[in-house]
Amino acid sequence: xxxxxxxxxxxxxxxxxMLQGFEAAHPDYVKSLDGTTVLLRKEAPVDGxxxxxxxGGSGHEPAHAGYVGEGMLDAAVAGEMFTxxxxxxxxxxxxxxxxxxxxxxxxxxxTGDVMNFEMARELAEAEGISVEQVVVNDDVAVEDSSFxxxxxxxxxxxxxxxxxxxxxxxxxxxREVKRxxxxxxxxxxxxxxxxxxxxxxxxxxxxxxxEEDEMEVGIGIHGEPGIERKKITSADEIxxxxxxxxxxxxxxxxxxxVAVMINGLGATPxxxxxxxxxxxxxxLHDYDVTVTHTYVxxxxxxxxxxxxxxxxxxxxGELKQLLDAKVETPAFRD
Amino acid sequence: xxxxxxxxxxxxxxxxxxMQSHKEYLTELDQAIGDGDHGxxxxxxxxxxxxxxxxxxxxxxxxxxKDVATVLMSKIGGASGPLYGTAFLKMSMTLKGKxxxxxxxxxxxxxxxxxxxxxxxxxEQGEKTMIDVWHPVADFLRNxxxxxxxxxxxxxxxxxxxxxxIMATKGRAxxxxxxxxxxxxxxxxSSFYLFQALADVWKKGE
Numbered sequence: 001x002x003x004x005x006x007x008x009x010x011x012x013x014x015x016x017x018m019l020q021g022f023e024a025a026h027p028d029y030v031k032s033l034d035g036t037t038v039l040l041r042k043e044a045p046v047d048g049x050x051x052x053x054x055x056g057g058s059g060h061e062p063a064h065a066g067y068v069g070e071g072m073l074d075a076a077v078a079g080e081m082f083t084x085x086x087x088x089x090x091x092x093x094x095x096x097x098x099x100x101x102x103x104x105x106x107x108x109x110x111t112g113d114v115m116n117f118e119m120a121r122e123l124a125e126a127e128g129i130s131v132e133q134v135v136v137n138d139d140v141a142v143e144d145s146s147f148x149x150x151x152x153x154x155x156x157x158x159x160x161x162x163x164x165x166x167x168x169x170x171x172x173x174x175r176e177v178k179r180x181x182x183x184x185x186x187x188x189x190x191x192x193x194x195x196x197x198x199x200x201x202x203x204x205x206x207x208x209x210x211e212e213d214e215m216e217v218g219i220g221i222h223g224e225p226g227i228e229r230k231k232i233t234s235a236d237e238i239x240x241x242x243x244x245x246x247x248x249x250x251x252x253x254x255x256x257x258v259a260v261m262i263n264g265l266g267a268t269p270x271x272x273x274x275x276x277x278x279x280x281x282x283x284l285h286d287y288d289v290t291v292t293h294t295y296v297x298x299x300x301x302x303x304x305x306x307x308x309x310x311x312x313x314x315x316x317g318e319l320k321q322l323l324d325a326k327v328e329t330p331a332f333r334d
Numbered sequence: 335x336x337x338x339x340x341x342x343x344x345x346x347x348x349x350x351x352x353m354q355s356h357k358e359y360l361t362e363l364d365q366a367i368g369d370g371d372h373g374x375x376x377x378x379x380x381x382x383x384x385x386x387x388x389x390x391x392x393x394x395x396x397x398x399x400k401d402v403a404t405v406l407m408s409k410i411g412g413a414s415g416p417l418y419g420t421a422f423l424k425m426s427m428t429l430k431g432k433x434x435x436x437x438x439x440x441x442x443x444x445x446x447x448x449x450x451x452x453x454x455x456x457x458e459q460g461e462k463t464m465i466d467v468w469h470p471v472a473d474f475l476r477n478x479x480x481x482x483x484x485x486x487x488x489x490x491x492x493x494x495x496x497x498x499x500i501m502a503t504k505g506r507a508x509x510x511x512x513x514x515x516x517x518x519x520x521x522x523x524s525s526f527y528l529f530q531a532l533a534d535v536w537k538k539g540e
Contacts, residue, residue: 111455119454143511152509224369225510
Protein backbone atom coordinates (compact mmCIF):
# COMPACT_ATOMS: atom_id res chain seq x y z
CA UNK A 1 0.00 0.00 0.00
CA UNK A 2 2.80 2.38 0.82
CA UNK A 3 4.33 3.97 -2.21
CA UNK A 4 8.10 3.46 -2.03
CA UNK A 5 8.67 4.48 -5.64
CA UNK A 6 9.96 8.02 -5.95
CA UNK A 7 11.04 10.31 -8.77
CA UNK A 8 14.40 11.19 -7.24
CA UNK A 9 18.09 10.89 -7.96
CA UNK A 10 20.53 10.62 -5.06
CA UNK A 11 18.36 11.17 -1.94
CA UNK A 12 21.09 13.43 -0.55
CA UNK A 13 20.49 15.88 -3.40
CA UNK A 14 16.70 15.92 -3.23
CA UNK A 15 16.41 19.33 -1.60
CA UNK A 16 19.01 21.17 -3.68
CA UNK A 17 17.69 19.69 -6.92
CA MET A 18 14.14 20.64 -5.97
CA LEU A 19 15.24 24.23 -5.21
CA GLN A 20 17.05 24.47 -8.54
CA GLY A 21 13.91 23.33 -10.33
CA PHE A 22 11.76 25.72 -8.33
CA GLU A 23 13.95 28.67 -9.19
CA ALA A 24 13.94 27.68 -12.86
CA ALA A 25 10.13 27.47 -12.78
CA HIS A 26 9.62 30.83 -11.08
CA PRO A 27 12.43 33.15 -12.14
CA ASP A 28 10.11 36.15 -11.98
CA TYR A 29 9.54 35.62 -8.27
CA VAL A 30 12.65 34.13 -6.69
CA LYS A 31 16.41 34.06 -6.84
CA SER A 32 18.75 31.70 -5.01
CA LEU A 33 21.26 32.80 -2.42
CA ASP A 34 24.58 31.26 -3.41
CA GLY A 35 25.90 28.50 -1.21
CA THR A 36 22.66 28.18 0.76
CA THR A 37 19.25 26.52 0.57
CA VAL A 38 17.60 29.94 0.72
CA LEU A 39 15.31 31.32 -1.98
CA LEU A 40 14.95 35.10 -1.88
CA ARG A 41 12.29 37.32 -3.32
CA LYS A 42 13.64 38.62 -6.61
CA GLU A 43 13.63 42.26 -5.39
CA ALA A 44 15.30 41.50 -2.03
CA PRO A 45 16.38 43.39 -0.03
CA VAL A 46 13.47 45.82 -0.23
CA ASP A 47 14.64 49.12 1.24
CA GLY A 48 12.82 50.33 4.32
CA UNK A 49 10.37 47.40 4.45
CA UNK A 50 10.19 44.89 7.28
CA UNK A 51 11.29 41.62 5.66
CA UNK A 52 9.70 38.26 6.36
CA UNK A 53 11.70 35.06 6.62
CA UNK A 54 10.10 31.67 7.08
CA UNK A 55 11.05 28.12 6.35
CA GLY A 56 11.33 24.71 7.84
CA GLY A 57 11.95 21.18 6.76
CA SER A 58 11.32 20.36 3.11
CA GLY A 59 8.52 18.03 2.08
CA HIS A 60 5.72 20.55 2.66
CA GLU A 61 5.73 22.10 -0.82
CA PRO A 62 4.55 24.54 -1.96
CA ALA A 63 5.58 25.73 1.53
CA HIS A 64 7.67 27.66 1.99
CA ALA A 65 9.30 28.88 -1.22
CA GLY A 66 5.90 29.01 -2.92
CA TYR A 67 5.02 31.95 -0.69
CA VAL A 68 8.02 34.08 -1.58
CA GLY A 69 7.06 37.21 -3.48
CA GLU A 70 5.21 40.47 -3.22
CA GLY A 71 2.90 40.64 -0.21
CA MET A 72 4.19 37.53 1.56
CA LEU A 73 7.72 36.26 2.28
CA ASP A 74 11.06 37.83 1.41
CA ALA A 75 12.92 34.57 1.93
CA ALA A 76 12.21 30.90 2.49
CA VAL A 77 14.84 28.70 4.08
CA ALA A 78 14.62 25.02 3.14
CA GLY A 79 15.90 22.37 5.51
CA GLU A 80 16.44 18.73 4.64
CA MET A 81 13.26 16.66 4.30
CA PHE A 82 11.23 17.11 7.52
CA THR A 83 14.30 18.59 9.20
CA UNK A 84 14.61 22.18 10.32
CA UNK A 85 17.08 24.37 8.44
CA UNK A 86 20.24 25.16 10.37
CA UNK A 87 21.04 28.48 12.11
CA UNK A 88 23.72 29.47 9.58
CA UNK A 89 21.22 29.13 6.71
CA UNK A 90 18.55 31.17 8.48
CA UNK A 91 21.19 33.76 9.43
CA UNK A 92 22.25 34.12 5.78
CA UNK A 93 18.61 34.63 4.80
CA UNK A 94 18.14 37.31 7.47
CA UNK A 95 21.24 39.20 6.30
CA UNK A 96 20.21 38.97 2.65
CA UNK A 97 16.69 40.37 3.11
CA UNK A 98 17.29 43.04 5.75
CA UNK A 99 16.27 46.35 4.19
CA UNK A 100 17.01 48.35 7.33
CA UNK A 101 13.55 48.07 8.92
CA UNK A 102 14.20 44.74 10.59
CA UNK A 103 13.38 41.12 9.89
CA UNK A 104 10.38 39.13 11.04
CA UNK A 105 10.64 35.36 11.46
CA UNK A 106 7.60 33.08 11.04
CA UNK A 107 8.39 29.84 12.86
CA UNK A 108 6.24 26.72 13.09
CA UNK A 109 6.17 25.33 16.61
CA UNK A 110 8.54 22.37 16.47
CA THR A 111 11.44 21.93 18.86
CA GLY A 112 14.06 21.97 16.11
CA ASP A 113 12.59 24.89 14.17
CA VAL A 114 12.32 27.07 17.26
CA MET A 115 15.90 26.30 18.38
CA ASN A 116 17.47 26.84 14.96
CA PHE A 117 15.57 30.04 14.20
CA GLU A 118 16.27 31.45 17.68
CA MET A 119 19.98 30.70 17.31
CA ALA A 120 19.94 32.50 13.95
CA ARG A 121 18.10 35.41 15.55
CA GLU A 122 20.84 35.68 18.21
CA LEU A 123 23.53 35.67 15.51
CA ALA A 124 21.69 38.40 13.57
CA GLU A 125 21.06 40.55 16.63
CA ALA A 126 24.76 40.31 17.45
CA GLU A 127 25.34 41.96 14.06
CA GLY A 128 22.92 44.76 14.84
CA ILE A 129 19.91 43.57 12.82
CA SER A 130 16.52 43.99 14.54
CA VAL A 131 14.69 40.67 14.56
CA GLU A 132 11.27 39.68 15.86
CA GLN A 133 9.40 36.42 15.57
CA VAL A 134 6.10 34.64 15.87
CA VAL A 135 5.68 30.95 16.63
CA VAL A 136 2.66 29.42 14.90
CA ASN A 137 0.73 26.72 16.78
CA ASP A 138 -2.64 26.23 15.11
CA ASP A 139 -2.98 22.43 15.41
CA VAL A 140 -5.71 21.68 17.96
CA ALA A 141 -4.88 17.96 17.96
CA VAL A 142 -2.07 18.44 20.44
CA GLU A 143 -2.55 19.34 24.09
CA ASP A 144 -1.20 22.72 24.96
CA SER A 145 0.52 22.79 28.33
CA SER A 146 3.69 24.11 29.85
CA PHE A 147 4.91 20.53 30.24
CA UNK A 148 4.92 19.80 26.52
CA UNK A 149 6.33 21.40 23.40
CA UNK A 150 2.92 22.96 22.90
CA UNK A 151 0.87 22.78 19.77
CA UNK A 152 2.31 22.24 16.31
CA UNK A 153 2.23 24.72 13.49
CA UNK A 154 0.47 23.42 10.37
CA UNK A 155 -1.56 24.90 7.48
CA UNK A 156 -2.63 28.00 9.43
CA UNK A 157 0.96 29.19 8.95
CA UNK A 158 0.03 30.21 5.40
CA UNK A 159 -2.45 32.76 6.78
CA UNK A 160 0.32 34.17 8.99
CA UNK A 161 2.57 34.54 5.93
CA UNK A 162 -0.20 36.29 4.02
CA UNK A 163 -1.39 38.69 6.71
CA UNK A 164 2.01 39.60 8.17
CA UNK A 165 3.40 39.93 4.64
CA UNK A 166 0.61 42.30 3.66
CA UNK A 167 1.18 44.38 6.80
CA UNK A 168 4.90 44.64 6.04
CA UNK A 169 4.10 45.66 2.44
CA UNK A 170 2.09 48.59 3.79
CA UNK A 171 5.25 49.89 5.41
CA UNK A 172 4.32 48.86 8.95
CA UNK A 173 6.95 48.70 11.68
CA UNK A 174 8.45 45.47 13.00
CA ARG A 175 6.28 45.82 16.10
CA GLU A 176 3.12 46.24 14.04
CA VAL A 177 3.95 43.22 11.89
CA LYS A 178 4.48 41.18 15.04
CA ARG A 179 1.17 42.38 16.51
CA UNK A 180 -0.84 41.39 13.46
CA UNK A 181 0.97 38.03 13.14
CA UNK A 182 0.13 37.26 16.76
CA UNK A 183 -3.47 38.17 16.06
CA UNK A 184 -3.60 35.63 13.21
CA UNK A 185 -2.14 32.97 15.50
CA UNK A 186 -4.73 33.80 18.18
CA UNK A 187 -7.58 33.59 15.65
CA UNK A 188 -6.55 30.48 13.71
CA UNK A 189 -7.12 26.79 14.48
CA UNK A 190 -6.55 23.69 12.35
CA UNK A 191 -6.77 19.95 12.45
CA UNK A 192 -5.80 17.21 10.01
CA UNK A 193 -6.35 13.55 9.21
CA UNK A 194 -4.14 11.03 7.40
CA UNK A 195 -5.27 8.02 5.39
CA UNK A 196 -1.77 6.87 4.41
CA UNK A 197 1.72 7.64 5.70
CA UNK A 198 4.54 9.18 3.69
CA UNK A 199 8.11 8.08 2.99
CA UNK A 200 11.04 10.43 3.53
CA UNK A 201 13.45 10.08 0.57
CA UNK A 202 16.51 8.25 1.75
CA UNK A 203 14.82 6.56 4.70
CA UNK A 204 13.05 4.02 2.49
CA UNK A 205 10.44 3.40 5.18
CA UNK A 206 7.05 4.92 5.90
CA UNK A 207 6.99 7.41 8.77
CA UNK A 208 4.30 5.33 10.47
CA UNK A 209 1.97 2.49 9.52
CA UNK A 210 -1.79 2.37 9.12
CA GLU A 211 -3.93 -0.63 8.26
CA GLU A 212 -5.70 -0.61 4.88
CA ASP A 213 -8.95 0.56 6.44
CA GLU A 214 -7.53 2.88 9.11
CA MET A 215 -7.03 6.62 9.40
CA GLU A 216 -5.21 8.73 11.98
CA VAL A 217 -7.21 11.70 13.22
CA GLY A 218 -5.19 14.73 14.31
CA ILE A 219 -2.06 13.82 12.34
CA GLY A 220 0.89 16.23 12.22
CA ILE A 221 2.48 17.29 8.94
CA HIS A 222 5.49 15.05 9.58
CA GLY A 223 3.34 12.07 10.44
CA GLU A 224 3.40 12.76 14.16
CA PRO A 225 0.65 10.84 15.88
CA GLY A 226 -2.74 12.38 16.31
CA ILE A 227 -5.54 11.85 18.77
CA GLU A 228 -7.01 8.62 17.57
CA ARG A 229 -6.51 5.83 15.07
CA LYS A 230 -9.75 4.36 13.79
CA LYS A 231 -11.62 2.83 10.87
CA ILE A 232 -12.06 5.16 7.94
CA THR A 233 -15.55 6.64 7.55
CA SER A 234 -17.24 8.87 4.95
CA ALA A 235 -15.95 12.30 3.86
CA ASP A 236 -18.78 14.02 5.71
CA GLU A 237 -18.14 12.12 8.94
CA ILE A 238 -14.39 12.81 8.84
CA UNK A 239 -14.97 16.48 8.03
CA UNK A 240 -17.51 16.73 10.87
CA UNK A 241 -15.02 15.30 13.37
CA UNK A 242 -12.25 17.73 12.37
CA UNK A 243 -14.66 20.67 12.29
CA UNK A 244 -16.02 19.92 15.75
CA UNK A 245 -12.51 19.81 17.24
CA UNK A 246 -11.70 23.16 15.66
CA UNK A 247 -15.02 24.77 16.68
CA UNK A 248 -14.83 23.47 20.25
CA UNK A 249 -11.37 24.90 20.82
CA UNK A 250 -10.71 28.27 22.42
CA UNK A 251 -11.63 30.57 19.51
CA UNK A 252 -15.33 31.40 19.38
CA UNK A 253 -16.22 31.14 15.70
CA UNK A 254 -20.00 31.08 16.14
CA UNK A 255 -21.69 34.01 14.45
CA UNK A 256 -18.33 35.26 13.20
CA UNK A 257 -16.83 35.81 9.78
CA VAL A 258 -14.11 33.30 8.89
CA ALA A 259 -11.62 32.33 6.23
CA VAL A 260 -11.59 28.59 5.49
CA MET A 261 -8.69 26.51 4.20
CA ILE A 262 -9.14 22.91 3.10
CA ASN A 263 -5.56 21.77 2.66
CA GLY A 264 -4.52 18.58 0.88
CA LEU A 265 -1.59 16.72 2.45
CA GLY A 266 -0.12 15.57 -0.87
CA ALA A 267 -1.96 12.53 -2.22
CA THR A 268 -5.60 13.46 -1.80
CA PRO A 269 -7.12 14.60 -5.09
CA UNK A 270 -8.75 18.00 -5.48
CA UNK A 271 -12.11 16.29 -6.05
CA UNK A 272 -12.06 14.90 -2.51
CA UNK A 273 -10.97 18.24 -1.07
CA UNK A 274 -13.98 19.85 -2.76
CA UNK A 275 -16.27 17.19 -1.28
CA UNK A 276 -14.93 18.14 2.14
CA UNK A 277 -15.31 21.83 1.40
CA UNK A 278 -18.93 21.37 0.37
CA UNK A 279 -19.68 19.81 3.74
CA UNK A 280 -17.68 22.27 5.83
CA UNK A 281 -19.42 25.23 4.19
CA UNK A 282 -22.86 23.72 4.86
CA UNK A 283 -22.02 23.08 8.49
CA LEU A 284 -20.53 26.52 9.06
CA HIS A 285 -23.78 27.96 7.76
CA ASP A 286 -25.62 25.91 10.43
CA TYR A 287 -23.43 27.56 13.07
CA ASP A 288 -24.25 31.02 11.72
CA VAL A 289 -20.66 31.42 10.54
CA THR A 290 -20.15 33.60 7.47
CA VAL A 291 -17.36 32.44 5.20
CA THR A 292 -15.61 35.42 3.63
CA HIS A 293 -12.71 33.58 1.97
CA THR A 294 -12.24 29.96 0.92
CA TYR A 295 -9.01 28.25 -0.07
CA VAL A 296 -9.07 24.67 -1.37
CA UNK A 297 -5.86 23.02 -2.53
CA UNK A 298 -2.38 22.01 -1.46
CA UNK A 299 -0.83 24.70 0.73
CA UNK A 300 1.11 22.77 3.38
CA UNK A 301 1.70 19.17 2.35
CA UNK A 302 3.38 16.17 3.87
CA UNK A 303 5.14 14.52 0.91
CA UNK A 304 2.78 11.87 -0.53
CA UNK A 305 0.58 11.51 2.52
CA UNK A 306 -3.12 11.10 1.76
CA UNK A 307 -5.35 13.22 3.94
CA UNK A 308 -6.26 16.81 4.55
CA UNK A 309 -6.57 19.50 7.17
CA UNK A 310 -9.24 22.06 7.93
CA UNK A 311 -8.24 25.56 9.06
CA UNK A 312 -10.48 28.37 10.23
CA UNK A 313 -9.32 31.93 10.78
CA UNK A 314 -11.72 34.29 12.54
CA UNK A 315 -11.82 37.57 10.68
CA UNK A 316 -12.02 41.19 11.69
CA GLY A 317 -11.81 44.36 9.62
CA GLU A 318 -8.04 44.51 9.71
CA LEU A 319 -7.49 40.84 8.86
CA LYS A 320 -10.00 41.05 6.01
CA GLN A 321 -8.30 44.05 4.50
CA LEU A 322 -4.87 42.39 4.80
CA LEU A 323 -6.08 39.06 3.40
CA ASP A 324 -7.47 40.95 0.40
CA ALA A 325 -4.29 43.00 -0.12
CA LYS A 326 -2.26 42.47 -3.27
CA VAL A 327 -0.20 39.29 -3.32
CA GLU A 328 1.91 37.81 -6.07
CA THR A 329 3.75 34.58 -5.25
CA PRO A 330 4.10 31.24 -7.03
CA ALA A 331 1.59 29.46 -4.78
CA PHE A 332 -0.65 32.27 -3.52
CA ARG A 333 -2.01 34.94 -5.83
CA ASP A 334 -4.93 37.33 -5.98
CA UNK B 335 43.76 11.52 31.22
CA UNK B 336 45.23 14.52 29.50
CA UNK B 337 43.59 15.74 26.35
CA UNK B 338 45.52 17.62 23.72
CA UNK B 339 44.35 18.54 20.24
CA UNK B 340 45.38 15.09 19.03
CA UNK B 341 43.08 13.28 21.50
CA UNK B 342 40.25 15.70 20.77
CA UNK B 343 40.53 14.87 17.07
CA UNK B 344 40.64 11.16 17.90
CA UNK B 345 37.44 11.59 19.93
CA UNK B 346 35.65 13.10 16.95
CA UNK B 347 36.94 10.36 14.64
CA UNK B 348 35.80 7.61 16.98
CA UNK B 349 32.44 9.29 17.52
CA UNK B 350 31.97 9.49 13.76
CA UNK B 351 32.81 5.79 13.37
CA UNK B 352 30.14 4.94 15.97
CA MET B 353 27.53 7.21 14.36
CA GLN B 354 28.20 5.61 10.96
CA SER B 355 27.98 2.04 12.23
CA HIS B 356 24.78 2.78 14.17
CA LYS B 357 23.11 4.98 11.56
CA GLU B 358 20.34 2.44 10.84
CA TYR B 359 19.77 1.75 14.52
CA LEU B 360 19.43 5.45 15.37
CA THR B 361 16.95 5.80 12.51
CA GLU B 362 14.93 2.86 13.82
CA LEU B 363 14.82 4.33 17.32
CA ASP B 364 13.70 7.65 15.90
CA GLN B 365 11.04 6.08 13.71
CA ALA B 366 9.51 4.53 16.80
CA ILE B 367 9.00 7.80 18.69
CA GLY B 368 10.24 10.66 16.50
CA ASP B 369 10.39 11.52 12.83
CA GLY B 370 13.00 9.02 11.73
CA ASP B 371 15.82 11.32 10.70
CA HIS B 372 18.23 11.03 13.63
CA GLY B 373 20.48 8.40 12.04
CA UNK B 374 20.83 10.30 8.77
CA UNK B 375 21.39 13.59 10.56
CA UNK B 376 23.99 12.35 13.05
CA UNK B 377 25.93 10.41 10.42
CA UNK B 378 25.96 13.44 8.12
CA UNK B 379 26.98 15.82 10.91
CA UNK B 380 29.81 13.75 12.35
CA UNK B 381 31.06 12.76 8.90
CA UNK B 382 31.50 16.46 8.12
CA UNK B 383 33.01 17.14 11.55
CA UNK B 384 35.63 14.43 11.03
CA UNK B 385 36.42 15.71 7.53
CA UNK B 386 36.99 19.16 8.99
CA UNK B 387 39.10 18.26 12.02
CA UNK B 388 41.23 15.62 10.30
CA UNK B 389 42.18 18.11 7.60
CA UNK B 390 43.10 20.96 9.97
CA UNK B 391 46.08 21.59 12.28
CA UNK B 392 45.10 22.50 15.82
CA UNK B 393 47.02 23.70 18.85
CA UNK B 394 44.47 22.81 21.52
CA UNK B 395 41.37 20.73 22.19
CA UNK B 396 39.40 23.99 22.56
CA UNK B 397 40.21 24.87 18.95
CA UNK B 398 39.07 21.45 17.77
CA UNK B 399 35.77 21.76 19.63
CA LYS B 400 35.09 25.21 18.21
CA ASP B 401 35.22 23.85 14.66
CA VAL B 402 33.21 20.80 15.64
CA ALA B 403 30.53 23.11 17.08
CA THR B 404 30.27 25.12 13.87
CA VAL B 405 30.10 22.03 11.67
CA LEU B 406 27.54 20.18 13.82
CA MET B 407 25.36 23.28 14.11
CA SER B 408 25.23 23.65 10.36
CA LYS B 409 25.23 20.01 9.24
CA ILE B 410 23.09 17.97 11.63
CA GLY B 411 19.88 19.99 11.38
CA GLY B 412 16.72 19.28 13.33
CA ALA B 413 16.86 19.84 17.07
CA SER B 414 20.07 17.87 17.50
CA GLY B 415 22.13 20.32 15.44
CA PRO B 416 21.73 23.32 17.76
CA LEU B 417 21.98 21.07 20.82
CA TYR B 418 25.23 19.28 19.89
CA GLY B 419 26.53 22.53 18.40
CA THR B 420 25.85 24.31 21.68
CA ALA B 421 27.49 21.48 23.65
CA PHE B 422 30.78 21.67 21.74
CA LEU B 423 30.71 25.46 21.71
CA LYS B 424 30.36 25.57 25.51
CA MET B 425 33.15 22.98 25.90
CA SER B 426 35.38 25.03 23.64
CA MET B 427 34.70 28.22 25.61
CA THR B 428 35.32 26.51 28.96
CA LEU B 429 38.56 24.89 27.81
CA LYS B 430 40.03 28.02 26.26
CA GLY B 431 43.64 28.44 27.37
CA LYS B 432 43.73 25.01 29.00
CA UNK B 433 46.30 22.79 27.37
CA UNK B 434 46.53 19.98 28.00
CA UNK B 435 43.00 19.49 29.30
CA UNK B 436 42.90 17.69 32.65
CA UNK B 437 40.14 15.49 34.00
CA UNK B 438 38.99 18.38 36.19
CA UNK B 439 38.86 20.69 33.14
CA UNK B 440 36.88 18.10 31.24
CA UNK B 441 34.37 17.82 34.08
CA UNK B 442 33.87 21.59 33.95
CA UNK B 443 33.50 21.53 30.19
CA UNK B 444 30.86 18.79 30.21
CA UNK B 445 29.00 20.64 32.94
CA UNK B 446 29.01 23.82 30.84
CA UNK B 447 27.85 21.84 27.80
CA UNK B 448 25.00 20.36 29.81
CA UNK B 449 23.86 23.77 31.03
CA UNK B 450 24.02 25.18 27.52
CA UNK B 451 21.90 22.33 26.17
CA UNK B 452 19.34 22.70 28.94
CA UNK B 453 18.99 26.37 28.13
CA UNK B 454 18.83 25.88 24.37
CA UNK B 455 16.31 23.05 24.56
CA UNK B 456 14.36 24.45 27.53
CA UNK B 457 14.57 20.96 28.99
CA GLU B 458 15.46 19.40 32.33
CA GLN B 459 16.52 15.94 33.36
CA GLY B 460 13.78 13.30 33.13
CA GLU B 461 12.07 14.51 29.96
CA LYS B 462 13.44 11.72 27.73
CA THR B 463 16.05 13.75 25.90
CA MET B 464 19.84 13.68 25.52
CA ILE B 465 20.00 15.67 28.78
CA ASP B 466 19.23 12.37 30.52
CA VAL B 467 22.65 11.07 29.47
CA TRP B 468 24.62 14.32 29.79
CA HIS B 469 23.37 14.99 33.31
CA PRO B 470 24.58 11.76 34.97
CA VAL B 471 27.81 11.89 32.97
CA ALA B 472 28.49 15.44 34.15
CA ASP B 473 27.71 14.37 37.74
CA PHE B 474 29.99 11.37 37.38
CA LEU B 475 32.90 13.42 36.08
CA ARG B 476 32.46 16.06 38.76
CA ASN B 477 31.83 13.83 41.77
CA UNK B 478 33.35 10.53 40.83
CA UNK B 479 36.23 9.29 42.91
CA UNK B 480 38.81 7.51 40.86
CA UNK B 481 37.19 8.39 37.54
CA UNK B 482 37.90 5.75 34.94
CA UNK B 483 36.90 5.48 31.30
CA UNK B 484 35.16 2.13 31.79
CA UNK B 485 32.99 3.71 34.46
CA UNK B 486 32.25 6.68 32.21
CA UNK B 487 30.97 4.39 29.48
CA UNK B 488 28.93 2.41 31.97
CA UNK B 489 27.34 5.56 33.42
CA UNK B 490 26.34 6.80 29.97
CA UNK B 491 25.02 3.41 28.88
CA UNK B 492 22.96 2.93 32.00
CA UNK B 493 21.51 6.43 31.66
CA UNK B 494 20.63 5.74 28.02
CA UNK B 495 18.84 2.51 28.92
CA UNK B 496 16.89 4.25 31.65
CA UNK B 497 15.29 6.59 29.11
CA UNK B 498 13.22 3.60 27.99
CA UNK B 499 10.85 3.94 30.96
CA ILE B 500 10.51 7.71 30.84
CA MET B 501 7.51 9.41 29.27
CA ALA B 502 8.71 12.11 26.87
CA THR B 503 7.70 15.68 27.66
CA LYS B 504 10.18 17.41 25.31
CA GLY B 505 11.15 16.76 21.73
CA ARG B 506 9.02 15.20 19.04
CA ALA B 507 8.40 12.06 21.11
CA UNK B 508 6.38 14.22 23.53
CA UNK B 509 3.45 14.11 21.09
CA UNK B 510 3.15 10.38 21.86
CA UNK B 511 2.70 10.99 25.59
CA UNK B 512 2.21 7.53 27.24
CA UNK B 513 3.06 5.78 23.99
CA UNK B 514 6.62 7.14 24.18
CA UNK B 515 7.33 4.74 27.05
CA UNK B 516 9.03 1.47 26.22
CA UNK B 517 11.39 3.00 23.68
CA UNK B 518 14.96 4.19 24.23
CA UNK B 519 15.43 7.85 23.34
CA UNK B 520 17.39 8.29 20.08
CA UNK B 521 19.14 11.49 21.25
CA UNK B 522 20.28 9.77 24.44
CA UNK B 523 21.63 6.95 22.30
CA SER B 524 23.73 9.23 20.08
CA SER B 525 24.96 10.96 23.25
CA PHE B 526 25.96 7.56 24.63
CA TYR B 527 28.02 6.89 21.47
CA LEU B 528 29.72 10.24 21.97
CA PHE B 529 30.76 9.31 25.52
CA GLN B 530 31.63 5.76 24.46
CA ALA B 531 34.01 7.32 21.95
CA LEU B 532 35.48 9.54 24.66
CA ALA B 533 35.99 6.53 26.93
CA ASP B 534 37.69 4.69 24.08
CA VAL B 535 40.15 7.52 23.41
CA TRP B 536 40.73 7.86 27.14
CA LYS B 537 41.56 4.14 27.52
CA LYS B 538 44.10 4.38 24.71
CA GLY B 539 45.73 7.40 26.34
CA GLU B 540 46.19 5.75 29.70
